[in-house]
Amino acid sequence: MISLKDVSKWYGSFQVLADCSTEVAKGEVVVICGPSGSGKSTLIKCVNGLEPFEKGEIRVDGISVGDAKTDLPKLRSRVGMVFQHFELFPHMTVAQNLRLGQMKVLGREESEANEKSLKLLERVGLLAHKDKFPGNLSGGQQQRVAIARALSMDPIAMLFDEPTSALDPEMINEVLDVMVELAREGMTMMVITHEMGFAHKVAHRVIFMDGGRIVEDAPKDAFFGKPRSERAQVFLSKILHH
């Protein structure tokens, strides 16, 4: 579904990604972790072309992201993305946030888009808030709306960029619950998170990044059992014991 081959990226002379390669199969859930500045977020933004990369190849459902001829808006509309800071559109109501992409990108009729929006809001437990503005919702609620907004486009895969790290602790689980449900339904997911409980529960594989490199890419049980690299061991012990 998603394949990365020797992806490298530079900011000026500083290399942020170095020869990153991996594959995400259909229905697979891959958790990406690593210290801040390790390039996780940049890598995931390369997958839907939000960040350009200089070397290597990324393919999503067979379509090359780096190819100048690729219709990027179309490709992006098929890959959902959830951000650390939610990024709901503050001047639109919750329901309008969910309708926008469906109508302007997918060309759905308003009634159809509306029906879909309400169904998704019900699913994330926020139907009652459909006419509110994002600023009047809690962080956890906003992030659930953001997930529903991404799902409104019927994506073939979902990217999560630290979806719970801007949340107050008591709101983390309501968001993780939605993500777990999504994973169990077979959604293809790349998730940057330090919530190892989530990784334990639903991840198939865990990728550990450091210094712009994929240091470790292992099945979940192997990763948590004993990572091969020392850096991953140190990182794990730090985030698990505090």
Next chain:
Amino acid sequence: MGSFDFNVIERSWVYLFREGMVFTLTLTGLAMTGGIIFGTVLALMRLSSVKALSRLAGAYVNLMRALPLVLVIFWFFFLVPYIGAWVTGADRPISVGAFWSAVITFTMFEAAYYCEIMRAGIQSVARGQVSAAYAMGLNYWQTMGYIVLPQAFRNMIPLLLTQTIVLFQDTSLVYVISATDFLGAAAKVANRDYRLVEMYTFVAVVYFLISSALSMLVRRLQDRIAVFR
């Protein structure tokens, strides 16, 4: 000098407002609308990644802000008929009239100032908003039109209005092309009846009242509009 004769105001105020103030407000309204639209286009050009566009817009803004307004008014008044003739292919300068010449001048001139406000407004919209819009599949124009500009415009309403108050006062400079705005109408009456102190005091009071009413509106809006971040 003798005593003041405020009767002259009673005799002339209908004329002042009907002729003069209507001209002033129409000019202000049209130049504001045109200036904000053109200024927004300039702002998008200035922020464009295409170097040629951003340089062109930057040069235009700097030029307009470096010239005295009176000069620009004069210059356009004499030049626009020739430009019009060149554009339409007519063989003699076309007649534009003081009013439309003023509308064009103020639109072009104020656009430079509105541009800087809209540029700050666009930059005030969180970078992540653009990423979210692109990630959903919106293209550049949709992202600007549905996501960035509505937020930028809302955040900048107080500043845009403040600039419009300046524009409202600046329109009085059309006296140099003999247009009859509010000040021009008052000047005519003042000279005819030789009541300069009374008329100019009256004009000053009216400008003061309208400008401070607008300023008060701006302050109230500032309190009510929470900036999106």
